Amino acid sequence: MRIDAEALAVHLAGPVPPSGRTAWLRAGLRRAVVDGALPPGTTLPGARALAARLGVARGTVVEAVQQLVDEGYLTARPRSGVVVSWQPLARGPAPAAPVPRVPSPGQPDxxxxxxxxxxxxxxxxxxxxxxxxxxxxxxxxxxxxxxxxxxxxxxxxxxxxxxxxxxxxxxxxxxxxxxxxxxxxxxxxxxxxxxxxxxxxxxxxxxxxxxxxxxxxxxxxxxxxxxxxxxxxxxxxxxxxxxxxxxxxxxxxxxxxxxxxxxxxxxxxxxxxxxxxxxxxxxxxxxxxxxxxxxxxxxxxxxxxxxxxxxxxxxxxxxxxxxxxxxxxxxxxxxxxxxxxxxxxxxxxxRHVRRVRSAYRARRDALLEALARRAPGVTVTGVSAGLHVYLAGLGAPAARRAHAALERLGVAAQVVPGGPVHLPGDGLVLGFASLRDAAAADAAARAVADALG
The missing domain is CATH 3.40.640.10 (Type I PLP-dependent aspartate aminotransferase-like (Major domain))
Structure with missing residues (x-):
């Protein structure tokens, strides 16, 4: 199949620019090939005819076409002209949407x-x-x-x-x-x-x-x-x-x-x-x-x-x-x-470490105070450190419910299976770095308390 200069010009985006004409023509031709407007086997018009139709120098057309030959979109055949050689990939099912990255309980603010x-x-x-x-x-x-x-x-x-x-x-x-x-x-x-x-x-x-x-x-x-x-x-x-x-x-x-x-x-x-x-x-x-x-x-x-x-x-x-x-x-x-x-x-x-240490200590203290008030039966283990607390022995159903409720609040948490020698029953890691005020700490504690029933 051969396409003439008039028909090909229809597939090039917009008027010919005053500068950067080679890049414009190369991009337009490439887009027409990839989009299927110029299917495989299509023979392009000669450089002189296309240049006359577009009002550009013949050398502009020759350079743009040669670049697409070098890139593999076109093939120059002696006595036959320039032919579209790029083959579109067979389209399979749409890729699955990327799974959003779940924040870690140890992620800083x-x-x-x-x-x-x-x-x-x-x-x-x-x-x-x-x-x-x-x-x-x-x-x-x-x-x-x-x-x-x-x-x-x-x-x-x-x-x-x-x-x-x-x-x-x-x-x-x-x-x-x-x-x-x-x-x-x-x-x-x-x-x-x-x-x-x-x-x-x-x-x-x-x-x-x-x-x-x-x-x-x-x-x-x-x-x-x-x-x-x-x-x-x-x-x-x-x-x-x-x-x-x-x-x-x-x-x-x-x-x-x-x-x-x-x-x-x-x-x-x-x-x-x-x-x-x-x-x-x-x-x-x-x-x-x-x-x-x-x-x-x-x-x-x-x-x-x-x-x-x-x-x-x-x-x-x-x-x-x-x-x-x-x-x-x-x-x-x-x-x-x-x-x-x-x-x-x-x-x-x-100096920075001292500053964030002060901020995170306040957030941890606020969470522990809220947990003591909202869920006094919860056991929090470990020393005063880090960006998470461990709520021990909640049991599998309660730990899963608490995790789901905290996830809805945007608070990072992970269920931790119990045993063999650490505290019995499933526990929950709860990240407090994102709990920037007392209200956020209270909401997290309330979610845990509601999960416990």
Whole structure:
């Protein structure tokens, strides 16, 4: 089928522009092909005829058509002319609507993110960073951020760390991926624990078992029944979700078992900086840097969207972890790394942490007061820390009803199955970061009380 210049001009959008004519013609022809106005096999008019009809130079038509030939939409056939060659894909059923991301009970309030301060830091980085630093970054992280993080972790978490020990990662979730890539395939995670952690490790091909938690933290003795392990995850400073702190004798026992069993402890220090009643307990890593991988991020204190975190691995794993990081993404964004380094070294980060700590403590207190008034029979476990509370032993029906009611209010919550050794009966994790006033806290507490009947 051949189309003449007059008919083809109908399919080009609008009048010929005074400038950018090649781009206009190329876009119009491409659109006519993709929309089906020019079906496969259609022969286009000659360049001279089309140029005369449009009132443009012949070279404009030749260039636009050649670009579409190069892109695969058209084919130039000797003595036959230019033919439409693009074939539309067979249309299957419409894709399912994307499932909206459910907020985590541990998600911070984005309104507390220090936008102005971060913008100043980024502008400062862009004003001073040398051009050489805007190439691919060192896979372990920019030296300025590694030094700043090492100093910060020594001072605030008691870690045994030097700058060379730090690897900058895209949040704590990447730590597991890097360790699996480094050869750690057999894992134990806490039960109850972060619901996405075990699932992520399994998707990466790891074998995952669960280790029980009681009111003193991970029951390390249960690891004896799980077979040989490469890594054991623990949230020592503030167990997720029950909120307990790993007891001193449990810390020592876990380290002893790691050394004897040849596995590493992956210490997920996810929200230790948000302790409200006292300074947080120091990291297990300081007791045994030879067998503990320390992992943390700014996802709770700043924002998850930054995807900035760190890991401190034992020397025997460091080279493999850095190689895995290089393979995964060639390194974390340099400008954001340097902005965080500036925030840490200037003291702005700790000032921000103090500010959000005060805000979140007030929100937690308001929720606990409302729960005590509305649902006095509910047991809230754990220390005064973090961005969530754990309501223990509600039972499955009540926990599900409370979860549904809180979801309708826009309050993040998750049902936690009971057993085997932690508090009996299904419980509920309730995030309080979004409860910005007493009325919001009261509404959440009322939803829980109504679910209990």
């Amino acid at each position: 984005g309104a507390l993110y220090p936008r102005a301060a971060w913008a100043r830091l980024v502008r400062g980085v862009l004003a001073r960073v040398p051009g050489d630093d805007l190439g691919y970054p060192p896979p372990a992280g920019h030296p300025e951020l590694r030094a700043a993080l090492a100093d910060h972790l020594r001072r605030t978490r008691g870690a045994d760390v030097d700058p060379d020990d730090v690897v900058v990662v895209a949040g704590v979730a990447q730590v597991g991926a890097l360790l699996v890539a480094a050869g750690l395939r057999r894992w134990a995670v806490e039960r109850p624990g972060s619901p996405g952690q075990g699932a992520q490790l399994r998707r990466l091909g790891a074998h995952v078992v669960e280790a029980p938690v009681d009111d003193r933290g991970l029951v390390a003795a249960a690891l004896d029944d799980g077979g040989a392990l490469d890594a054991v995850v623990v949230t020592a400073a503030h167990q997720y979700p029950t909120g307990c702190v790993l007891a001193p004798e449990r810390r020592q026992d876990l380290v002893r078992r790691a050394r004897a069993g040849g596995f590493v402890v992956v210490e997920d220090d996810y929200d230790a900086e948000l302790r409200y009643d006292r300074d947080p307990v120091g990291v297990v890593q300081a007791l045994a840097p030879d067998v503990v991988v320390l992992a943390g991020s700014v996802s709770k204190t700043l924002a998850p969207a930054l995807r900035l975190g760190w890991m401190v691995a034992p020397p025997r794993l460091r080279a493999a972890v850095v190689a895995a990081k290089h393979t995964a993404d060639l390194g974390s964004p340099v400008v954001d790394q340097l902005a965080l380094a500036g925030m840490l070294t200037s003291g702005a980060y700790l």
